[in-house]
Amino acid sequence: MTLLRRYGTLLALALIIAVFAVASPGAFGSMANLVNITQQMSLLAIVAIGATLVMVVGEFDLSVSAVVSFAGIAAVSLFGAGFSIASVFALVLVTALAMGTVSGLLVARFAVPSFIATLAFGTIIGGLTFWISDGATLFSGIPPAFRDLGRGALFGLPVPTLWLIGTAAIVWLLLDATEFGRRLYAIGGNREAARLVGLPVRRDMVIAFALSAGLAALAGLLLAARLGSAHPTGGGGYLLSAYAAVFLGMTAFREGEPSVPGTLVGAAIIAVVSNGLTILGVPSFLQDLMTGAIILAAVLVRQFGRAGD
Amino acid sequence: MTGGSEGHQPFLVLDGITRHFGATRALDGADFGVAPGEVHALVGENGAGKSTLIKLLSGLYQPGAGRILIDGEPAVISGPPAAEALGFRFIHQELNLVPHFDAVGNAWIGRRHPRRGPFLDRPAMRAHVAAVAARIAPDLPLDRPAVRLTPGQRQMAEIVRALMTEARLVVMDEPTSSLSETEAERLHTVVRQLAASGTAVLFISHRLDEVMALADGYTVLRGGRTVGAGRIREIDRAGLVRLMSGGSASTGSAAKTDRPLSAGATVLAADIAFGPAGARARLDIAAGEIVGLYGLVGAGRSALLKALWGAVPAHGIMRLAGRPLAGGPAGRIAEGVIYVPEDRRREGFAGALSIADNLALAHLSDFRRAPRLPMPARRKIDAFARQVGARLRLVAASLDRSPLTLSGGNQQKLLFGRWLGRPVRLALIDEPTRGVDVGAKAEIHDEIRRLADAGAGVIAATSDIEELMALSDRVLVMNGGCIVADLAGALLTRDAVVAAAFGHASADLSQPQNQAAAVA
Numbered sequence: 050m051t052l053l054r055r056y057g058t059l060l061a062l063a064l065i066i067a068v069f070a071v072a073s074p075g076a077f078g079s080m081a082n083l084v085n086i087t088q089q090m091s092l093l094a095i096v097a098i099g100a101t102l103v104m105v106v107g108e109f110d111l112s113v114s115a116v117v118s119f120a121g122i123a124a125v126s127l128f129g130a131g132f133s134i135a136s137v138f139a140l141v142l143v144t145a146l147a148m149g150t151v152s153g154l155l156v157a158r159f160a161v162p163s164f165i166a167t168l169a170f171g172t173i174i175g176g177l178t179f180w181i182s183d184g185a186t187l188f189s190g191i192p193p194a195f196r197d198l199g200r201g202a203l204f205g206l207p208v209p210t211l212w213l214i215g216t217a218a219i220v221w222l223l224l225d226a227t228e229f230g231r232r233l234y235a236i237g238g239n240r241e242a243a244r245l246v247g248l249p250v251r252r253d254m255v256i257a258f259a260l261s262a263g264l265a266a267l268a269g270l271l272l273a274a275r276l277g278s279a280h281p282t283g284g285g286g287y288l289l290s291a292y293a294a295v296f297l298g299m300t301a302f303r304e305g306e307p308s309v310p311g312t313l314v315g316a317a318i319i320a321v322v323s324n325g326l327t328i329l330g331v332p333s334f335l336q337d338l339m340t341g342a343i344i345l346a347a348v349l350v351r352q353f354g355r356a357g358d
Numbered sequence: 359m360t361g362g363s364e365g366h367q368p369f370l371v372l373d374g375i376t377r378h379f380g381a382t383r384a385l386d387g388a389d390f391g392v393a394p395g396e397v398h399a400l401v402g403e404n405g406a407g408k409s410t411l412i413k414l415l416s417g418l419y420q421p422g423a424g425r426i427l428i429d430g431e432p433a434v435i436s437g438p439p440a441a442e443a444l445g446f447r448f449i450h451q452e453l454n455l456v457p458h459f460d461a462v463g464n465a466w467i468g469r470r471h472p473r474r475g476p477f478l479d480r481p482a483m484r485a486h487v488a489a490v491a492a493r494i495a496p497d498l499p500l501d502r503p504a505v506r507l508t509p510g511q512r513q514m515a516e517i518v519r520a521l522m523t524e525a526r527l528v529v530m531d532e533p534t535s536s537l538s539e540t541e542a543e544r545l546h547t548v549v550r551q552l553a554a555s556g557t558a559v560l561f562i563s564h565r566l567d568e569v570m571a572l573a574d575g576y577t578v579l580r581g582g583r584t585v586g587a588g589r590i591r592e593i594d595r596a597g598l599v600r601l602m603s604g605g606s607a608s609t610g611s612a613a614k615t616d617r618p619l620s621a622g623a624t625v626l627a628a629d630i631a632f633g634p635a636g637a638r639a640r641l642d643i644a645a646g647e648i649v650g651l652y653g654l655v656g657a658g659r660s661a662l663l664k665a666l667w668g669a670v671p672a673h674g675i676m677r678l679a680g681r682p683l684a685g686g687p688a689g690r691i692a693e694g695v696i697y698v699p700e701d702r703r704r705e706g707f708a709g710a711l712s713i714a715d716n717l718a719l720a721h722l723s724d725f726r727r728a729p730r731l732p733m734p735a736r737r738k739i740d741a742f743a744r745q746v747g748a749r750l751r752l753v754a755a756s757l758d759r760s761p762l763t764l765s766g767g768n769q770q771k772l773l774f775g776r777w778l779g780r781p782v783r784l785a786l787i788d789e790p791t792r793g794v795d796v797g798a799k800a801e802i803h804d805e806i807r808r809l810a811d812a813g814a815g816v817i818a819a820t821s822d823i824e825e826l827m828a829l830s831d832r833v834l835v836m837n838g839g840c841i842v843a844d845l846a847g848a849l850l851t852r853d854a855v856v857a858a859a860f861g862h863a864s865a866d867l868s869q870p871q872n873q874a875a876a877v878a
Contacts, residue, residue, distance in 0.1 A: 242699070
């Protein structure tokens with residue numbers, strides 16, 4: 050029982066994989082497909098890892114999907130204006146960091162509840178994105194080298210998977226092994242206590258929001274690279290899935306705390322369910338239904354585990 | 359034997375109650391009895407089983423063995439509704455009011471509200487509450503949200519809620535721990551009134567003076583067992599302490615060791631306006647002295663300490679050994695100032711982090727893998743935590759667990775422990791031992807004295823006058839945000855402190871300048 054409580058979410062992932070592998074040994078269980086799943090989950094997981102940073106300090110960033118869309122549109126527009134790949138990356142990421150800084154300042158400095166601040170600011174970013182793109186899908190002027198950053202393979206692994214591995218490793222290290230990470234968890238645990246022991250609470254919170262926006266923008270750039278185009282609402286699906294991954298992850302390890310490994314497990318569950326059901330030919334509304342049910346089940350198992358303590 | 363009131367037989371008796379949690383015996387043969395109209399004190403160190411006993415009465419726990427007798431009949435208290443039906447009311451240490459409801463709204467929570475048609479009948483609600491309040495708290499503002507009431511008024515609102523229907527037993531857990539002297543007096547009056555009307559009052563308190571003054575009967579628990587019970591007039595303070603501690607621990611606020619009062623150099627010189635309008639304090643703290651900071655609730659003690667700590671805005675001069683203090687708490691820490699907050703759960707630590715991580719939090723950069731690499735080494739943090747644990751005799755199942763698993767006394771030690779091993783020049787301590795048992799209290803007092811002996815200036819704010827007198831070399835009394843008296847030597851008496859706090863100080867005591875001269 051203790052084992053189920055502690056590693057229930059991990060066991061659930063293993064179980065789901067096992068069920069699909071039995072149901073569809075050839076298609077689902079093949080090495081190629083498993084590798085493919087890591088690619089399918091990569092952009093979602095990068096956005097979710099950013100959301101995790103903000104969740105660690107006990108706040109929400111609801112502007113992530115707006116930033117994903119913005120980054121794609123901004124990048125393709127800049128290519129149209131003749132900018133190089135490196136300068137497009139730099140400009141888009143710096144703009145996103147600035148956007149996150151604004152969200153962070155609204156929350157940390159001006160005490161606007163993060164739910165409202167990031168919802169409002171996300172809406173503003175969405176409007177800005179529509180303005181830039183005129184509401185159209187953009188695809189002209191994207192250099193082929195940029196497209197290679199979001200597709201193909203390197204060392205036998207899909208390029209998006211490599212981006213995910215890099216991002217996850219850096220943020221995990223940041224949260225788990227650095228003073229900054231310890232401070233974020235302390236701020237999330239008890240903001241007033243953190244302030245009274247002299248931690249730079251406001252600055253650290255602003256950095257968490259900035260990094261969240263930065264990672265969402267990275268996902269937006271990779272999405273544009275993979276698709277070879279950008280749509281002004283291209284990132285719309287990421288918000289709910291990213292938070293679903295974070296919440297699932299919070300049930301996976303550590304006492305209910307958001308963490309990078311947890312978020313990876315959460316994103317993997319979502320990706321595996323989606324991939325497996327698609328292979329089995331299950332219609333997509335059933336996929337949503339199952340994903341929702343799995344999240345509820347994970348949280349419920351946890352709650353019952355708590356009650357038993 | 360269980361204690362009964364003269365002329366009355368106990369209506370509620372617990373007989374040989376046990377309650378185990380795994381291998382832990384929270385109660386192990388507890389006996390207890392209370393009679394109608396009796397004020398009964400339940401005393402014991404933290405972990406003695408007091409909370410468990412109360413949870414049995416409220417129906418949250420069931421006894422493992424033993425009997426609960428009500429009016430002589432064996433009874434089962436199946437849950438809080440059953441306790442409510444029996445007329446048992448509980449006023450918990452952490453008050454349970456809805457912050458944005460006023461006293462009227464709070465009093466009616468969970469009850470059938472009077473209605474007119476489908477709507478709440480506010481006038482009828484208010485009239486009923488006003489009738490109850492008129493008996494015990496006529497000056498309680500009934501229409502003010504609980505957040506804007508003083509701690510004393512909140513307590514009264516809780517009691518009003520408890521008395522909305524006929525109560526046979528009112529249980530109060532540390533009711534005066536956050537009250538000022540006047541508010542506590544007020545509560546004592548209400549308790550006596552309740553008892554006079556035939557209601558039994560069971561209260562838990564760590565303030566033995568209060569127990570001696572207020573209770574008719576007592577029960578002492580130690581290690582889950584009743585080790586003494588009887589009439590208060592047949593025992594003295596020292597007798598109670600012996601029973602609680604099993605004859606080993608000191609009284610906590612034991613006789614003050616006569617520490618040599620060397621006139622150390624001034625560590626802190628401050629003249630600041632802070633917090634509430636008109637709050638202004640001028641103070642000088644010397645190295646090696648323990649300065650007690652006393653005042654009624656709302657007098658500005660906590661605000662002054664927070665201002666010195668840089669956690670709330672302040673204007674004026676703050677110098678530490680001649681150098682201006684700046685840069686908020688982090689700047690203070692760098693200069694060797696430490697702070698222990700008043701409310702350990704809200705301000706003290708992060709429950710989601712382990713005990714070890716909480717200990718390291720204030721100076722994470724001391725635990726780096728390499729001097730220029732901002733990555734803490736687990737090994738160093740754990741070593742520090744073990745060292746602190748041993749030094750302060752921290753009783754913890756594991757240092758990897760949450761501080762929420764610790765008892766109040768051990769949580770308090772944690773807040774001191776995080777500063778160990780660093781040179782301290784000034785210690786700002788707000789309520790060093792609130793809700794802490796006698797044994798841990800003595801250890802914390804020793805720790806504070808060690809700080810002063812090592813040359814730190816210490817300011818310790820406390821609302822426990824026994825603690826104040828036991829600990830302080832000198833006492834500053836605050837009233838209305840200002841320091842109104844500075845007492846030391848022969849002038850430092852309980853009466854002088856209380857008089858100043860209540861604003862009755864004679865003219866020559868109310869002038870800090872004159873007083874400084876008198877001390878010198």
